[in-house]
Amino acid sequence: MNPRRLTPSMSLLVAFEAASRHCSFTKAAEELALTQSAVSRQVQTLEAQLEIQLFRREGRKIELTAAGALYQHELTAALGRIRSATLQTISYKNDGGPLNLAVLPTLGSKWLLPRMHEFYAKHPAILVHIHSRIIREDIQSSTQDMNAIICAGSGEWPGYISHKLLTEKLVVVASPAALPEYRSMSPANVAEHALLNVVSRPSAWSDWFDRHNIDHTNMRSGPSFEFTAHLIQAVSAGIGIGLVPEILVQDELKSGDLVALFEPMDSDRSYYLVYATRYQHLPSLNAFSTWLLSLPFPDK
Missing domain, CATH: 3.40.190.10 (Periplasmic binding protein-like II)
Incomplete structure (x- = not known):
């Protein structure tokens, strides 16, 4: 197959991508600072080169064919990478x-x-x-x-x-207002409270219990959260006890909104x-x- 057919000119590709995104030659022309007829001709040239119809035309209305939709999907990603590469190359000019x-x-x-x-x-x-x-x-x-x-x-x-x-260190935290007896708590007492966790780390509490040689079959599982920030807020509100990266609760520990119950534990991350x-x-x-x-x- 002729390599030229497989590598259409950039002007043809850009015209098609803009037209396919807007489903309009007129809006594509406005974006590219061209005339509507110029964009239409470029798309027609591309279709002739590929020997396949990319748009269905009904009066002034255009709609992608199945082949056109597939081509747009692949081409949009490719042009995005080209633009990104160009922007990165330009940035070398002033180290910015x-x-x-x-x-x-x-x-x-x-x-x-x-x-x-x-x-x-x-x-x-x-x-x-x-x-x-x-x-x-x-x-x-x-x-x-x-x-x-x-x-x-x-x-x-x-x-x-x-x-x-x-290195990530995990620390058990609680609200001193919701848990006034926190100073006298032992690791075994943790199982008596609702234990909050982040959904991306479902085994964090089990690992903590194993590290302290505590039977975790009686753990009271509390709510799960997608974001650690939400878990920290829930602990501050007295909903339960949290096991969180120490670096993420520095402000709360310093202000006294939260307290660390035990020494931090190294995680595997x-x-x-x-x-x-x-x-x-x-x-x-x-x-x-x-x-x-x-x-x-x-x-x-």
Whole structure:
């Protein structure tokens, strides 16, 4: 097959993508600063080159064919990657440019965001677009449209570069107002209370009981929460006892809204800054990584 047929010109592809997104040659023309007839001709040229109809035309109304819808789906993703690559390349010009960063929701709001003013003070030309995401151990799906992520895990992700930030420590917390006897509690007493957990870590309490050699068959399971922030709020409201990363309750422990019942326990996870190897020379990521790793973490 002729390679030219498989690689249409960018102008034809951009015209088709805009028209397919709007289902209108007129709106696509307005977006691309072209005439309606110019966009229509480019789409017709593309259809002739591919030898397949991409739109059904009924008067002024257009609608994607099944082939056109499939082509749009694949092409939109491909053009998005091209635009992203172009933007990243342009950012090399002045060591600035944006950085798309995914962060665990509670870690982002309670730990990262309060410190971001320090980064902007050093790098005012770099914009960090922060996206809150529940990031699983399989991080590929969470990094497809991101330059980097801050997540918890083992640190072993083939094809990615990871920088350890700190070891996660889990601490049992309670509201002193709802649990005035907290000072005299033993680990065994924990089973007498409603135990709150995050849905992404269903075995956290069982692991804690095992570490303390306590039979956990009589545990009182309390409500589950998608976000650790919501669990912390529930503990503060006296709904139950929580087992949470110590780094996420520093403010509450300092203010006295929550109390730590026992010494923190090392979990099997640590927090990492992670990014694909293709981004390792991105100026905005290098600047952010250098700043992040310079922060005074309590334990690496």
